[in-house]
Amino acid sequence: MASPLLEIRGISKSFGAVRVLDNVNFRVNAGEVTALIGDNGAGKSTLVKSIAGIHAVDSGSFHFDGQAVDIKGPRSAAALGIEVVYQDLALCENLDVVQNMYLGRELLAAGLLDKSTMEARARATLARLGVRTVKSVRQLVSSLSGGQRQTVAIARAVLWESRVVILDEPTAALGVAQTAQVLEVVRRLAAEGLGVVLISHNMNDVLAVSDRVSVMYLGRIAADLKVTADTSRETLVELITSGESAGYQADDPNRSERWPNNERNLSG
Amino acid sequence: MNEISADESGATDVATDFALDSQTRSLGQVFSDGIANIRGGELGLLPALLAIAVLVALFGWANPSTFLSVLNLSNLVEQASAIIVIAMAVSFTLLVGEIDLAAGFTAGVAAAVLATRLVAGWGLVTAVLLATLVALALGLFTGYMVAKVGIPSFVVTLANFLIFQGILLLFVKDGGTVRIENDLVKGMVGDSLPVGLSWVLALFGVALYAFFTVRRQRAAHGAIPLSLVALRITAVAGVAVVGTVLFNRNRALPKAEIEIRGMPVVIPLVLLIVFILTFVLDNTRWGRHLYAVGGNPEAARRAGINVAGIKLAAFTVCGLLAGIGGAFLASNVNSVSATTGGSQTLLLAVGAAVIGGTSLFGGKGRMINGLVGGLVLALIPNGLPLVGKRILPLFGTEIDFSSSGVKFIAFGSALMLAASVDALSRKTS
Numbered sequence: 001m002a003s004p005l006l007e008i009r010g011i012s013k014s015f016g017a018v019r020v021l022d023n024v025n026f027r028v029n030a031g032e033v034t035a036l037i038g039d040n041g042a043g044k045s046t047l048v049k050s051i052a053g054i055h056a057v058d059s060g061s062f063h064f065d066g067q068a069v070d071i072k073g074p075r076s077a078a079a080l081g082i083e084v085v086y087q088d089l090a091l092c093e094n095l096d097v098v099q100n101m102y103l104g105r106e107l108l109a110a111g112l113l114d115k116s117t118m119e120a121r122a123r124a125t126l127a128r129l130g131v132r133t134v135k136s137v138r139q140l141v142s143s144l145s146g147g148q149r150q151t152v153a154i155a156r157a158v159l160w161e162s163r164v165v166i167l168d169e170p171t172a173a174l175g176v177a178q179t180a181q182v183l184e185v186v187r188r189l190a191a192e193g194l195g196v197v198l199i200s201h202n203m204n205d206v207l208a209v210s211d212r213v214s215v216m217y218l219g220r221i222a223a224d225l226k227v228t229a230d231t232s233r234e235t236l237v238e239l240i241t242s243g244e245s246a247g248y249q250a251d252d253p254n255r256s257e258r259w260p261n262n263e264r265n266l267s268g
Numbered sequence: 269m270n271e272i273s274a275d276e277s278g279a280t281d282v283a284t285d286f287a288l289d290s291q292t293r294s295l296g297q298v299f300s301d302g303i304a305n306i307r308g309g310e311l312g313l314l315p316a317l318l319a320i321a322v323l324v325a326l327f328g329w330a331n332p333s334t335f336l337s338v339l340n341l342s343n344l345v346e347q348a349s350a351i352i353v354i355a356m357a358v359s360f361t362l363l364v365g366e367i368d369l370a371a372g373f374t375a376g377v378a379a380a381v382l383a384t385r386l387v388a389g390w391g392l393v394t395a396v397l398l399a400t401l402v403a404l405a406l407g408l409f410t411g412y413m414v415a416k417v418g419i420p421s422f423v424v425t426l427a428n429f430l431i432f433q434g435i436l437l438l439f440v441k442d443g444g445t446v447r448i449e450n451d452l453v454k455g456m457v458g459d460s461l462p463v464g465l466s467w468v469l470a471l472f473g474v475a476l477y478a479f480f481t482v483r484r485q486r487a488a489h490g491a492i493p494l495s496l497v498a499l500r501i502t503a504v505a506g507v508a509v510v511g512t513v514l515f516n517r518n519r520a521l522p523k524a525e526i527e528i529r530g531m532p533v534v535i536p537l538v539l540l541i542v543f544i545l546t547f548v549l550d551n552t553r554w555g556r557h558l559y560a561v562g563g564n565p566e567a568a569r570r571a572g573i574n575v576a577g578i579k580l581a582a583f584t585v586c587g588l589l590a591g592i593g594g595a596f597l598a599s600n601v602n603s604v605s606a607t608t609g610g611s612q613t614l615l616l617a618v619g620a621a622v623i624g625g626t627s628l629f630g631g632k633g634r635m636i637n638g639l640v641g642g643l644v645l646a647l648i649p650n651g652l653p654l655v656g657k658r659i660l661p662l663f664g665t666e667i668d669f670s671s672s673g674v675k676f677i678a679f680g681s682a683l684m685l686a687a688s689v690d691a692l693s694r695k696t697s
Contacts, residue, residue: 090570094563094631095556103560104571112551116487138491 003066005030005195006051006082006164011060013046020046021057022219028164028195033186035198035206035227038216039240044199047216048166052084053077064163081163087172089153093142097134098122100141101156125155128192129185147178151185158189165189166197171205183209203233217243295495315689316624316640319682320647327651335654338519342532346457348646349534350375350596354613355620355638356545357589362621364582365562365630366414366421369614370406373432374587375594376609378403380439382453382595383446383604392450400591406432407587411580421583429614437606445605448598456537456599460530463516469536470512474505476543534596538639541592545635558582562630593617612679616645619683627690641686648678 004027013021020043028034038044049055051062053074062069064080071077091100098115101122107114122137131151134144141149150170157165167186171179179202186209189196200206206213207227213236215223222243225231235247293301306314327335334340354371361368368374378399385395406428413424440446448454461469478501485492511531518527549555560568561578569575597613598604622628623644624637653670660667667674 086570090564090567092560092563092567092631094559099556099560103556103567104573106553106556108553113553113556136491138488 004028004063005065007063008047008051009061009063011047011050011057011062013050013055013057020219021050024060024216024219024221025224026214026221028197029212030163030195031190031193032211033190033196033198033209035200035210035213036216037200037203037206037213037236037240038222042216042240043219044216045168048084048168048197048199051077051082051164051166053082078160081161082166083157083160083162083164084166085150085153085157085168085170087168089149091141091149091153094140096140097126097137097144097152100152101125101159103156105160121159122155125159126151129155129158129188131155131181131185133181145178147174147181150174150178150182154182154185154189158192158194162194164195164197166199168199169201170198171200171202179205203236206236207231207233215239215243223248293491293493295493295499298493298496311689311693312625313637313640314625315686316637316644319623319644320640323644323647323651327647327654330651331654331656335651338514338517339521339528340650342460342515342519342528344643344646344650345532345538346534346600347650348642349457349538350593350600351613351616351620351645352538352639352642353541353593353596354590354617355624355642356541356635357586357593358614358617359621359626359633359635359638360558360582360586360589361421362618362626362628363558363562363630363633364579365565366579366582367425367618367628368410368421368583368586368590369425370410370428370432371425371586371590371593371617372609372613373429373436374403374406374590374609375597375613376436376604377406377432377439377594378591379594379598379604379608380436380446383448383598384439386448386450386453387446392452396595399595400588403587403591403594404584405587407584407590408580410587411583414583415576415579433606433610436608436610440604440606440608443606445603447603453595453599454602455533457532457534457596458599458602459533460515460528461533461536463530466512466516466531469531470508473536473539474501474508477501477504541589542635542639545589549635554578554581559631562632564631612676615679615683616642619679619686620645622690623682623686627694628687629690629694645679645682648682649675652678 006028008024008026010023010025011021012019012023024043024047026036026047036044036047046055050057051071053071053076056072062071069076069080071080071082092103095103098119102118107118107121109117119137126134126137129151131148134148134151141152144152154165154167154170170182170186174182183205186196186198190211198206198210210227212224212226213231214221215225215236217239220243223239223245225248232247235245238245239248305312354375357374358368358371361371381402382395382399385398386392390398410421410424410428413419414421460466481497481500485494485497515531516529518529520526520528549558557568557573557578560571560573561575561582565575568578594609597608617638620641621633621638622641624633624639624641626633626637626641652675655669657666657668657670659665
């Protein structure tokens, strides 16, 4: 396989005496959905914030496209093409879909807002993602459902030639139909060749859309596996709750020096 | 492997998904959308227009010959002009979710600077320049205290209310009045344009409105039906033509020796300010960011918008516009005193913006709201004295509608009512 789009080697991070990330290895492949799961406090959010440049790490390295990179802050993460869609979306309800998608990065023509170009591109991006339920891109966000808001937030993230999109619990507050809609958008992102990271507590969603799963347990990566037809919900739950599972054999990931070693195919 | 796979054939059917964007809508559909918006709490200008209709009917019924005269109409727009301009000033702070309680006295200080410099023999240009700079500086100071120091705008501007009033008192001395002798400043509110120029400006205004309405229709690709555009332009043209015809007739009282003809100067002046500000809000990045900061500051911050900078700019523009409003205030009475911009000025300005549909909660509002709301509030002191003393049928007591008591109650109630509509419409949406 080609080198991963984003690869994180051995990063550690402490808040005071608490070691939140302990020698974490994580990778995101282009065209794949990588699920990042783990119990509350396992370190998922800290890992994401480190990738997004919000937290500086104590040790370890980032590699993007095979090149060692330095993520100094949110701006350098964004410059690499890493976008995070946080759980609270951060949309302006008083603005419409186009205005939200281009917020802070509005296109100008002769110094004035280029409304028609922004509208056409916003519509094209939503169409590319297979968003079917937004009747008009000129609708105010306050009139959209939770699922529609989620897709707008995701579309905003991919509008900018992003390469890696990290989705923080995109389906947490959604009903069945809306969840299916958002998961379809997630699949499409991967089909477009982006590296997608899906953080979720819902094992059904994870199994439905992910190509690979990384499980965090107490600040470590407890397991890193490919999703196959045999991957069971129970295995994932055990990995989340105890950091190990009879259905998953791997070296202690803390002892493995090179992370690909702790990848095991469950069916194999 | 995946239950949900990327549907490759999706590209063709998604083209039809944004149904409302591609489809040409009829007048009826736009109308029913409007009703749906109103049900959803987006009342816009509706309450203000209703209030104008009710007040005009009420005062017109109470005293048709005086209230419904063209002379009174020109008085009304002249009385409304300063409220409207200061309402637009305050609107900039309301848009970003803040408030400026001292905008009235910013207007007063700017007016005092202008008046005292003219008395001191300065030229008009330099006096206006200094007054403008002072107004800008006051706004910048307020913005700095709110956005950079981080004091709630309510407290900053409450303190400024006293500070600016103190500055005004120092300028005009206790109980003093500074007269304005400059003809241009005096004529801003009160003079009328020549008959010919009234027509030229009226037609130019209609042409400008038509140009921008058609441009917006083109950009919207059928979402705005042509019939609606035609309707709007016809309505605006109708108001402009009828207004110009009425204003161009002599409206002086029968016994008066001098004729009064032509459109009041304040009408094109105020409309020009409304037009410029609306254009900036709708078409610049800065305008867009004002709405974003007012709608969701956290979202704006994450989108890379400098929230403090936007707020600082909003207060600075508020100061500048309030200063311009001060010139209108001074011109209306041809003098500046310790009460210029005081008493109810600020309440009326905030009231005008809110009655017109600008939200006190930030992120929602347009300049036209201040204009229509300002007319509503100008109608109250204009019409109430014409009602005079009436005996209330139910209680049998006599009430003097020309008294300040009734006027204050009416002002306060109007603001309270508008704020209630604003708060309740937030709950429904």
